[in-house]
Each structure stands twice: as C-alpha cells, then as structure tokens.
Amino acid sequence: MSRIGFIGTGHIAAPMVRFLAQRGHEITVSERNAKTAQALKASHAVSIAANQEVLDRSDIIFLCVRPHVASDIIQPLFFRGDHQVVSVMAGISLAALAELCAPATDLTMTIPLGYLEHGGCPLPACPDARLLKTLFAPENPVIEVAEEHAFNMHFAICAMVPGMLDLLDTGGRWLTDHTGDPDNALRYTRQVLTGFLAALPDGNAGQLGQERDALATEGTISLQMTQGLRDGGAHSTLRDTLSAIGDRLGGAT
Template sequence: MSRIGFIGTGHIAAPIARLLARKGHEIFVTERNASVSAALKAEINATVSDPQSVIDQSEIVFLCLRPQIAAEVLGPLTFGSEHRIVSVMAAVSEEELRSLCAPAADFVQTIPLGFLEQGGCPMAAYGNDQLLADLLAPENPVVKVASEASLNAHFAICAMVPGILDLLATGSEWLADQTGDADGAEFYTTQLMAGFLATMNKGQAGRLAAERDALATDGTLSLQMTQALQTDKAHQALRDALTAIGKRLET
C-alpha cells in the first residue's frame, strides 16, 4: 500500500481519497477546505497537514487545485525526484507541471468525476496510465490517450455532463408540469436514461447512433424529437460549445 497525499481538498479530491482509503492506502490531505479535510479525518483517518508536510509524507501526490491558483500554491513547494504525480487540473499543461514539480518526473494527467467513488467512471490518462490503473482500476476503467490535445478533448466531453443534466432537468420539469408530481417526474426521467444506457454494449463506435436510429423510425415520436433537435440546431450548439471549451483548454 502507498502513502498518498492530496494538494487541494474539495469535491474532486474527497471521493478519490475515500476510495483509496478503502483500498488500504494511507491518506494525507491539506486543509485548504477545512470542512472537507475535517470530514476526511473523521471518516478515513486522513492526516491533515500543511502542503509541504503532505508532500514530504507521501509517495504519490494528487494535485487537485483550481488551475488558476496552481502556480501560486505549488510554486513555493518542494518535490522530490521520487514523487509520482497525478494531476486532475484541467488546462495545466505537462510542461507547466514539470516546471512546478521538478525534479519529480513521473506524471499522469487525468479527468475524474465525483462518482468514481462508486465505480464506473472512465479515466482518460495522459502519461503514466499504469500508475492510475494501479490506484483506481478495475472499479474505474483507465483510457490511455496519446497526447495532451486528446486529453483536453476528453476534458471537453466531461463538460458535456452538466449540459446533459441541464437538458434532463428541463425535461423533468416539463413532465412535472403535466403530472403535478415533481419527485415522480425526476425519478422517471433519471431512471429512464440510466436504465437505457446501462443496457448498451460498451466501447463500440457507432452504437449510440445505431440505438438512436432503432428508436427514431418513420412516424414515431422519437423521430419527431430527433428531427426537432436537428432543426433547432441543438447539435450544432453542442459542437460549438465543445470546440470553444477545447480552445479554452489550449491557452
């Protein structure tokens, strides 16, 4: 088992720390978010320390800071060549990480979402993907990517999740307006989507389109829905948003 530290303790770091603690690792966290770090101390016996102490006590260090403060927080800290680094910070490049964490040279950059604690969260990995797999698989599948550009594209797709949730919330609200039952409407909407996706074969390109076409046949309500979304340029809006996010991650 390893000694694992977290620089930055928030909504991404906490579920990772809990999962790793269940796997038997020793956890060290900073007090950047006092309420979260206190909860982790109570829940998983995490050691709460200042950032340099966390680094000094750890073999593997997760960097879970907001990108805009990464240089400010990491700049004064000292890493060792023995440290292995996992960065979950969007738009902080490999070049910047190597500069901020020198002489550490063993890196992996990835994109976790909070539900990884329950498993089933795909982890795009640029760099030492085996390090990530050793820590978080098999509960969460690790998907190796070949470049930072590919990693950033996966970051953009992750941003699609709240967009889809926003659409589901609108649909649920519409259903509640029709039925007068907001709780039932949200339960039905979420279970409908979760149940359908759970039945799909994983990892087959074209499967999403094939499932769409199997439902949206001539004269069906499903075809009316897909045609309306195409006509109102919802798909183009999604592509435009993903492209804009991708460009933002390049800067």
C-alpha cells in the same frame, strides 16, 4: 500499499480519497477545505497536514486545486525527484506541470468524476496510464491518451455532463408542468435515461448511433424528438461549444 497525498480536498478529491483509503492506502490530505478534510478524517481515518507536510509524507501526490490558483499554491512547495504526481487540473499543461513540480518528472494528468468511488468512472490518462491503472482499475476503466491535445478534448466531453443535466432539468420541469408532481417527474426523467445507459453493454464506436436508430424509427415520437433537436440546431451548437472549450484548453481543431 502506497503513501498518497492530496493537495486540495474538495468535490473532486474526496471521492478519490475514499476510494483509495478503502483499499488500504495511507492517505494524507491538505488543510485546504477544512470541512471536507475533517469529514474524511472522521470517516476514513486519513491524516490532515499543511501542504508541504503532505508532500513530505507521500510518494504519490494528487494535485486537485482550481487551475486559477494552482501556481500560487503549488509553486512554493518542494517536490522530490521520486514523487509521482497526478494532476486533475483542467488547462494546466504538462509543460506547466513539469515546471511547477520540478524536480519530479513522473507526471500524469487525468479527469475524475464524483462517482469514481462507486466504480465505472472512465479515467483518461496522459501521457502514461500505468500509475492510474494500479490505483483505480479494474473498478474504473483507465484510458491511455498519449497526446496532450487529445487528452484536453476529453475535458470538453466531460463538460457535457452539466450540459446534459441542464437539459434533463428542463425536461423534468416540463413534465412537472403537466403532472403537478415534481418529485416523480424528476425521478422518471432521471431514471429513464440513466437506466437505459446503464443497461447498454460495451460496444463499438457506432453503438450510440445504432441504439438511437433502433428507437427513432419512421413515424415514432423518438424520431420526432431527434429531428426536432437537429432542426433546432442542438447538434451544431454542441459541436461549436465543444470546439470553443477545446480552444480554451489548448487548441481544438
């Protein structure tokens, strides 16, 4: 089992801590976000320490602080050359990470989501997937992404999650307006999509389009929906927003 430390103990770190602790790893978390740290100590017997002590106790370090404060928090710390470092900080390049974590050189970037602890969370890994596969697979599929620009574009796709939730919320509210039953409107709107996606087998690059076309056949309300979204500019808006996020994260093409 490994000695693993977390700098930053919030919404993204906590599911990873729970997943790794359940597999017998020795976990030390930072004091940052004391409420979450104490909850993890109570539920999974993790240790809590100051940032530098987290590094001193650990061989694998997860950096889970917000990007805009990363330099202030990480730069004062002393890393070892044998530390393995995993960053989940959007917009912090490999070059910047190398500078912050020197003399450590074993650096990996990934994008975890909160449901990781339950399995099924895809983890893009750049530039090397070996460490993440050891820690999180097979429950969570690890996708090796060798080039940093391509990895950053995965952050843009990840940002679709709150966007899709926003659309589902609009749909659920619309259904509530017509049924007067907000709880069941939310339940139905959520489950009709999550259940469908969960039932899909692993497929090829064209699978989502094939599934769409199987539903949106001539004369159906499904086709009316897909055409209405296209005619309203939803797809072009999505691509434009993804490109803007990509530019922000490192230059989308």
